[in-house]
Amino acid sequence: MSNREILILGAGVSGLTCAVALAERGYAVRVLTAAMPLQTTSAVAGGLWMPYKIEPKDRVIEWSRVTVERLIELSRDAECGVIETESWQLFRRPPESDELFWLRALPVDRWRRLDGGEIPAGYVDGYSLRVFVMDVPVYLPWLARRVEMLGGTIELLPSPVESLDLLFSRCNVIVNCAGLSAGRLCDDREVFPIRGQVVKVENTSIRRAICDEQDEAELTYTIPRSRDVVLGGTTEPGQVDTTPDSAVSRRLIDRNARLQPALAQARVLREEVGLRPGRSAVRLQREDRAGGTIIHNYGHGGAGYTVSWGCAADVAAIVQACAQ
Numbered sequence: 001m002s003n004r005e006i007l008i009l010g011a012g013v014s015g016l017t018c019a020v021a022l023a024e025r026g027y028a029v030r031v032l033t034a035a036m037p038l039q040t041t042s043a044v045a046g047g048l049w050m051p052y053k054i055e056p057k058d059r060v061i062e063w064s065r066v067t068v069e070r071l072i073e074l075s076r077d078a079e080c081g082v083i084e085t086e087s088w089q090l091f092r093r094p095p096e097s098d099e100l101f102w103l104r105a106l107p108v109d110r111w112r113r114l115d116g117g118e119i120p121a122g123y124v125d126g127y128s129l130r131v132f133v134m135d136v137p138v139y140l141p142w143l144a145r146r147v148e149m150l151g152g153t154i155e156l157l158p159s160p161v162e163s164l165d166l167l168f169s170r171c172n173v174i175v176n177c178a179g180l181s182a183g184r185l186c187d188d189r190e191v192f193p194i195r196g197q198v199v200k201v202e203n204t205s206i207r208r209a210i211c212d213e214q215d216e217a218e219l220t221y222t223i224p225r226s227r228d229v230v231l232g233g234t235t236e237p238g239q240v241d242t243t244p245d246s247a248v249s250r251r252l253i254d255r256n257a258r259l260q261p262a263l264a265q266a267r268v269l270r271e272e273v274g275l276r277p278g279r280s281a282v283r284l285q286r287e288d289r290a291g292g293t294i295i296h297n298y299g300h301g302g303a304g305y306t307v308s309w310g311c312a313a314d315v316a317a318i319v320q321a322c323a324q
Contacts, residue, residue, distance in 0.1 A: 004028055006319060007171035009161060011035065011154055012042035013134075013304050014297055014311065015177035016143035021312035022175075022319060023150035030171070031147060031154040032161070034181075037140040041179060044198065044274030045305060046223035046230035047134035048087060048209055051102045053194065053235065053301035055281040060303070063310025064105035070309040071132040081138025083226065084130065087209035088114065090259075091125040099214070106131070120259060123212075133209065134305050135225045161185065168291030173322055175295045175315055179277040182298040188283070191299060194276035195239035199231045199249045201266035210259050220255040228269055231256045235302070237278060244271035276302050284311055286318050293322050 004027050008019050011033035019029045037043065049068065051060050074082040091099070103111055106129065114126040144154055161167065164185050167174050176182055183191030206229045212220040216235045223230040231252045249271045257264035279299025287294045295318050297311055 004323075005030070005171050006173050006175060007032060007167055008175040008177060009033070009164070009167070010040075010177035010179055010181075011037050011144070012040040012177065012179055013045075013140065013143070013308050014179070014300060015175070016140065016147060017308040017312045018175050018177055018297060018315050019147045019152055020143055020150065021309070021316045023147060023152045025316055025320075027319065029147065029150075029152035031152065032157055032167070033154065034157050034160045036154070036156060037144050038137065041274045041276070042140060042304060043136060044196070044272045045136060046198065046221065046232060047136045047139060047225070047305050048085070048211075048221070048223045049131040049133070049306050050087070050089075050211060051105070051303045051306050052213060053276065053278065054303035054307065057098075057101050059282070059284075060307060061101065061105045063307035063314070064102065064303075066310035066313055067306060067308055068106060068110075068131070071134075075132060080142040081135035081226070083133045083135055085133045085209050085224070086207070087129045087131050087211065089127045089129065090120065090123045090210065090212045092123055092212070092214050094125055095214075100127075103127070133223060133225055138226065164294055165289060165291055168289075172292030173295070173319060174292065175297060175319075177297050179298055180275055182277070182283075182296070186296070188279075190280045192238055192278045193240050194278040194301060195234065195236035195241065195273060196232065196276055196302070197234045197244055197248050197252070197271070197273045199252050199271050200228045200269045201231060201253070201263065202269060203227060203229045204266070205262050206260055208260075210256075212259075218255065220252075220259070222256045222260055222263065229263065229266065231263065240275060242273040242275065244273050246271070277304075282307070282311070284314055286322070295319065
């Protein structure tokens with residue numbers, strides 16, 4: 001079996017980005033998945049660049065920085081669904097340095113502190129960032145097409161994978177981007193679900209993203225995309241019910257409408273729940289087993305899109321080392 005053949009488990013944003021990164025480097029990639037891209041947890045996400053609910057911070061800064069560099073390039077191609085966006089990060093109380101660590105991942109010309117007159121009532125501080133929204137309904141299919149254009153394949157499995165070792169019959173290098181399922185496959189008790197509910201409404205005039213993340217009980221974020229606006233959100237560790245709660249949706253609309261009043265009358269398109277793949281820290285490492293090598297890339301919490309290209313670059317570097 002050629003050591004240029006790579007099997008990737010998972011077709012969410014992490015799996016597809018790794019597939020593209022490896023295919024661009026000349027590897028023959030095969031993506032195996034229990035759900036096609038627009039049926040994965042990644043499809044529920046808003047897609048805004050912001051390192052949320054993810055550790056370890058030192059590596060997250062570098063992964064996020066590399067991702068920004070790639071998104072700058074991709075934003076020049078209207079077909080891929082990467083939109084440069086102004087995003088405001090607002091604070092009800094003075095932010096601690098740990099709450100601003102993500103500034104180190106952005107070039108200095110891509111952020112500024114808000115003037116006092118710009119800060120909405122009820123807030124004491126804020127930052128304006130020039131970042132990116134990955135317009136998920138456009139971006140995930142674009143990634144999938146990019147994989148196939150580069151000669152890769154995406155295969156829908158008839159049933160979930162029961163053991164990573166069984167996949168060595170197909171390939172001797174596996175990239176594990178199984179998200180929440182990685183906990184079961186790796187017997188990793190650090191993996192846990194983080195339930196997140198959002199409301200997606202029609203976008204008629206919203207252009208600025210706004211995030212208030214200091215209080216998880218009142219988590220508020222507005223993410224404008226080409227056809228809709230994602231209103232969030234909730235952060236509920238350990239909860240697995242994926243049924244949307246209409247009362248929660250109403251509160252999400254009300255919280256976001258306080259910051260952007262036009263949202264109060266926006267037509268609701270759908271209410272959705274996703275289970276973020278939480279972990280104490282991202283697991284991105286090589287594991288050698290009897291049948292071959294597994295490269296783990298999971299546990300991205302609420303920042304899978306934000307670190308996707310940086311993590312994929314690290315995965316590609318490990319794959320390259322496996323071939324030497």
